[in-house]
Amino acid sequence: MDMLTGQKIAEARLTDWRKLAQGLHARYLVDDFGTGVRFVAAVGEAGDAVGHHPSVSVGTGYVDLKLVAAMRSTATTRAPSSSSSG
Numbered sequence: 001m002d003m004l005t006g007q008k009i010a011e012a013r014l015t016d017w018r019k020l021a022q023g024l025h026a027r028y029l030v031d032d033f034g035t036g037v038r039f040v041a042a043v044g045e046a047g048d049a050v051g052h053h054p055s056v057s058v059g060t061g062y063v064d065l066k067l068v069a070a071m072r073s074t075a076t077t078r079a080p081s082s083s084s085s086g
Contacts, residue, residue: 023068028060036063 016026026074028034036058043065047053057064 023066025067026065028063028065030063031061033058033060039063 009017009019009024014024016028017024018026028039030042040056040058040063041061043054043056052067054065054067057066
């Protein structure tokens with residue numbers, strides 16, 4: 001995935017989003033927690049449709065979304081299993 005430039009963000013009219021560090025961030029103000037949860041559910045459905053989901057943080061009166069391109073690895077790391085003999 002290519003990194004979006006500030007110009008591309010502006011051209012896409014992503015007015016609620018800001019490029020910070022390595023990703024795109026947005027804060028949406030909501031009236032209450034229930035509204036925030038319903039908003040997150042809608043974001044989840046949209047993410048399912050395109051195969052990409054933001055990180056989500058819900059607080060009193062807001063929902064924060066963060067999109068960061070995932071680093072894909074070809075290797076899998078597993079924690080060692082512990083076994084005891086005795």
